[in-house]
Amino acid sequence: MRFRNKRYIGLLVALVFVLSLVAGCGGGGGTDKEAAKEIKMGTILPLSGSAAPLGKIGQEARDMAIEEINAAGGIKSMDGAKLKMVYSDSKGDPATGVTEAEKLITQEEVVLLTGCYQSGVAMPSTEVAERYQIPYFVDVPSEDKITERGFKYIFRLAEKTSWRNKAQTEFITEMSKKYNTPIKTVGLIYENTAWGQGAVTAWEKYLPAAGLQIVMKEPYPANSSDLTPVVLKAKQLNPDIIMMVSYVSDAALLTKTFAEQKVTPKAFIGTSGGFADPTYYNLAGDACENFFDISTWEPDVNRPTSKETNEKFKQKYGYAMNAEAVKAYVGMYVIADTLERAASTEPEKLREAFAATDLKSGPAQMYAAETKFDETGQMVNAPIVICQYQKVNGKMERVTVYPQAEARPGSQIVWPYPGLK
Amino acid sequence: MGFLSVVANGLSMGAIYGLIALGLTLIFGIMKIINFAQGALLMVSMMISYWLWVATGLSPYILVLIVAPLMFLMGYFSERFLIKPVIDAQKDVREPVSVLLLTAAFAIVLENLCLMLFGADYVMAQTSFSSQTLALGSVTVSAARFYGLIIALVVAFLFYMFLQYSQTGRNLRATGQDRNAAALMGIDVTKTYAIAFGIGTALLAVAAVALIPFYYVHPSVGAVFMTKAFIVVVLGGLGSVPGAILGGIIIGLIESVAAQYMTATLTAMLVYLVFLVVLFIKPTGIFGSPYEW
Numbered sequence: 001m002r003f004r005n006k007r008y009i010g011l012l013v014a015l016v017f018v019l020s021l022v023a024g025c026g027g028g029g030g031t032d033k034e035a036a037k038e039i040k041m042g043t044i045l046p047l048s049g050s051a052a053p054l055g056k057i058g059q060e061a062r063d064m065a066i067e068e069i070n071a072a073g074g075i076k077s078m079d080g081a082k083l084k085m086v087y088s089d090s091k092g093d094p095a096t097g098v099t100e101a102e103k104l105i106t107q108e109e110v111v112l113l114t115g116c117y118q119s120g121v122a123m124p125s126t127e128v129a130e131r132y133q134i135p136y137f138v139d140v141p142s143e144d145k146i147t148e149r150g151f152k153y154i155f156r157l158a159e160k161t162s163w164r165n166k167a168q169t170e171f172i173t174e175m176s177k178k179y180n181t182p183i184k185t186v187g188l189i190y191e192n193t194a195w196g197q198g199a200v201t202a203w204e205k206y207l208p209a210a211g212l213q214i215v216m217k218e219p220y221p222a223n224s225s226d227l228t229p230v231v232l233k234a235k236q237l238n239p240d241i242i243m244m245v246s247y248v249s250d251a252a253l254l255t256k257t258f259a260e261q262k263v264t265p266k267a268f269i270g271t272s273g274g275f276a277d278p279t280y281y282n283l284a285g286d287a288c289e290n291f292f293d294i295s296t297w298e299p300d301v302n303r304p305t306s307k308e309t310n311e312k313f314k315q316k317y318g319y320a321m322n323a324e325a326v327k328a329y330v331g332m333y334v335i336a337d338t339l340e341r342a343a344s345t346e347p348e349k350l351r352e353a354f355a356a357t358d359l360k361s362g363p364a365q366m367y368a369a370e371t372k373f374d375e376t377g378q379m380v381n382a383p384i385v386i387c388q389y390q391k392v393n394g395k396m397e398r399v400t401v402y403p404q405a406e407a408r409p410g411s412q413i414v415w416p417y418p419g420l421k
Numbered sequence: 422m423g424f425l426s427v428v429a430n431g432l433s434m435g436a437i438y439g440l441i442a443l444g445l446t447l448i449f450g451i452m453k454i455i456n457f458a459q460g461a462l463l464m465v466s467m468m469i470s471y472w473l474w475v476a477t478g479l480s481p482y483i484l485v486l487i488v489a490p491l492m493f494l495m496g497y498f499s500e501r502f503l504i505k506p507v508i509d510a511q512k513d514v515r516e517p518v519s520v521l522l523l524t525a526a527f528a529i530v531l532e533n534l535c536l537m538l539f540g541a542d543y544v545m546a547q548t549s550f551s552s553q554t555l556a557l558g559s560v561t562v563s564a565a566r567f568y569g570l571i572i573a574l575v576v577a578f579l580f581y582m583f584l585q586y587s588q589t590g591r592n593l594r595a596t597g598q599d600r601n602a603a604a605l606m607g608i609d610v611t612k613t614y615a616i617a618f619g620i621g622t623a624l625l626a627v628a629a630v631a632l633i634p635f636y637y638v639h640p641s642v643g644a645v646f647m648t649k650a651f652i653v654v655v656l657g658g659l660g661s662v663p664g665a666i667l668g669g670i671i672i673g674l675i676e677s678v679a680a681q682y683m684t685a686t687l688t689a690m691l692v693y694l695v696f697l698v699v700l701f702i703k704p705t706g707i708f709g710s711p712y713e714w
Contacts, residue, residue: 050541192686217684218684219685220684221689224645225636225645226430226673226676228430228434229427229430229677229678229679229680229685229688232430232677233680236423236681248543253637260552260553260561262554262561279542279543282543282544282545283544283637287552420552
């Protein structure tokens with residue numbers, strides 16, 4: 001009896017042991033289920049180095065969108081799974097971007113990547129994602145080639161760089177007709193970097209096709225000490241339109257020198273970059289009045305939810321959004337929509353869902369009325385607006401003037417350039 | 422007529438390059454030190470001028486009365502407490518490169534300090550005459566640049582007279598020619614060095630007030646003018662005052678005139694080409710002579 005008792009106890013102990021193990025497993029299974037309720041994504045941004053402020057605003061825009069999506073109940077098709085973003089720092093350096101992409105995919109096991117501000121970082125880091133077959137949502141970089149390499153897992157929300165040059169050409173043609181000012185010749189002034197050269201290649205494709213003759217092609221070294229020689233040359237050749245690609249220091253210098261030398265073409269048109277920089281006006285002063293610039297979003301653009309979102313962002317972080325922040329913000333909503341339809345975090349299903357995107361409602365409206373990707377993963381309807389520096393109530397502002405539908409209500413285009421008062 | 426505007430612009434920019442190079446050539450001529458901090462010190466002068474202009478609203482040209490003495494003191498004391506100890510430590514070394522490295526390090530410290538204090542934003546003084554132009558007949562010149570030309574020429578002339586005829590000027594030149602002999606003649610070489618560095622820095626303050634009405638200020642703005650200042654100094658002859666101004670004007674004219682016939686990128690190359698040719702023909706520079714001082 002004693003013996004049997006002992007055996008019973010042994011059995012009991014064994015049973016308890018086994019049961020606890022099973023329970024432990026059950027518990028483990030429970031946490032697994034918890035984890036599935038959180039969708040982990042990775043973002044590569046320049047969070048240190050000279051481009052750090054640009055990375056920071058991109059991070060803030062993403063955080064705000066994710067907060068909103070999670071507060072609204074997360075991804076409903078996946079039991080209200082919450083979005084979680086892991087940020088990693090590229091330092092704006094392509095090589096670091098590659099290591100970070102690798103790390104996010106293999107160690108953090110993110111389901112998709114977003115980023116990454118610079119085209120230079122996007123080019124190699126998207127290659128990593130393609131190799132691992134993890135979707136990479138490129139929200140800001142605009143280098144044409146990013147979606148022209150036949151990659152399957154890359155989707156881009158931003159416009160291609162060359163589309164801006166195309167839009168500028170269309171704008172010139174349209175204005176020329178509308179205001180009955182014949183435009184024949186164009187002068188190009190650009191910094192002699194990959195960016196400037198790229199713009200010229202695109203201009204050389206689109207401008208002559210629209211019947212415009214390029215009479216001046218003037219590259220200059222970035223951060224010049226004096227741009228008067230270039231301006232005097234433009235004065236002599238006297239093209240109908242002057243188009244520029246510059247960072248902020250040279251943009252301001254050019255603008256001021258044009259004013260000094262009283263150069264008056266029919267229009268000055270900038271290509272974002274320095275002309276869109278908030279310090280540009282402070283540097284150039286009134287000399288920038290009636291200059292045109294191109295962008296994809298402006299605070300005054302006439303699109304649904306645009307004002308409210310910008311206002312909320314201002315309250316939260318103390319400054320306004322910019323076009324890049326809007327792309328980062330809207331990108332999160334495009335991703336949420338994709339996850340909703342995929343109802344899965346499997347890369348292949350995600351990829352299919354991205355490709356089938358056709359988003360026509362919600363906060364993404366502040367960027368584009370319809371978000372859709374072509375077979376290369378390029379957003380088809382990336383919007384482009386043209387704004388003009390105008391004095392509103394005595395204060396210089398960027399006023400969105402084109403296209404008509406998205407222009408600031410009540411705004412007027414000043415065409416041709418009237419010269420400085 | 423367009424051509425005359427081009428020449429006028431080249432002259433005025435060139436004179437300002439020359440003004441920036443004056444300090445460099447002085448410090449080299451007397452101390453035999455290549456001052457890599459010249460660009461950074463120009464930037465500091467521009468920063469101080471700009472913020473004083475914001476605070477007082479006075480014309481930048483009047484502010485030179487505050488900025489120049491301030492920069493003189495800064496130059497004087499950085500020589501005393503930074504450069505002199507290194508010179509003394511390397512007294513017996515044949516090729517004292519430590520001072521050169523020290524000035525380069527000093528530049529990096531100054532640039533990052535300004536980056537911390539003032540941030541990376543570009544600023545520009547929008548004075549009443551910033552966007553004005555002067556029309557002399559058919560020639561149009563930016564007012565700010567034209568004033569810059571006059572300031573550069575006047576200051577260079579005064580500086581030259583000062584070197585030639587004042588006692589301090591004679592001390593400076595004597596020290597530059599042979600510091601041991603000068604010391605034996607009773608010149609306080611240590612003090613003369615500090616004064617040379619101080620004056621070299623104060624000259625940058627003059628260049629700074631001439632620049633800020635039409636050029637932006639930024640912690641890295643020194644680099645824009647630094648390379649040019651070196652070319653100007655070597656072209657004109659290291660240690661020569663007229664050489665610095667003439668060298669500056671040559672560079673300014675090449676940049677301005679040549680840009681009418683080729684792209685600005687090629688012009689930048691042409692500057693270096695002319696520089697190389699001059700060095701081949703006359704390695705000491707146009708006005709260069711070991712006995713200049």
